[in-house]
Amino acid sequence: MYRIAETIAGEPAAAGAQGAAAVLDEELARRLVVQAKADGVSLSGPGGMLGKLTKMALETTLEAERTAHLGYEAHDPAGRDGGDSRNGTRTKTVVTEIGLLQVDVPRDRDASVAPRIVAKRQRRLDGVADLVVSLVAKGLTAGEVQAHLAEIYGTDLSR
Numbered sequence: 001m002y003r004i005a006e007t008i009a010g011e012p013a014a015a016g017a018q019g020a021a022a023v024l025d026e027e028l029a030r031r032l033v034v035q036a037k038a039d040g041v042s043l044s045g046p047g048g049m050l051g052k053l054t055k056m057a058l059e060t061t062l063e064a065e066r067t068a069h070l071g072y073e074a075h076d077p078a079g080r081d082g083g084d085s086r087n088g089t090r091t092k093t094v095v096t097e098i099g100l101l102q103v104d105v106p107r108d109r110d111a112s113v114a115p116r117i118v119a120k121r122q123r124r125l126d127g128v129a130d131l132v133v134s135l136v137a138k139g140l141t142a143g144e145v146q147a148h149l150a151e152i153y154g155t156d157l158s159r
């Protein structure tokens with residue numbers, strides 16, 4: 001997995017890591033499809049697997065953007081005495097290529113965080129389906145998702 005993460009992050013990896021990544025991608029995709037079928041979940045459409053994965057990727061990235069903006073992790077004592085702090089979430093409907101999604105957008109007390117993945121007042125995302133398929137196929141962790149989004153959207157996020 002470490003070699004695969006290096007390959008995704010664009011760092012040199014040992015020979016054969018590309019082959020290992022391809023095997024992981026196919027196996028992960030098969031497991032997700034089998035699990036979706038077993039649970040009676042369609043791949044696309046309302047309530048489909050792609051919609052749920054897209055929502056999860058967007059919310060994870062939005063939370064990472066808020067954390068990077070505030071400069072401390074959730075529940076970190078460093079945030080108790082500062083000015084700006086976490087202030088829950090609000091629900092936002094976003095139109096994507098795979099349909100409407102209800103995304104929980106993190107807020108801060110000063111309303112100074114400026115998310116890039118779903119900007120303030122932005123209601124439409126283009127190309128998200130390709131992003132989600134790519135993220136799932138690569139089997140990315142939260143840090144790897146942030147690195148991938150940095151590559152795709154040019155976001156400045158910490159791991």
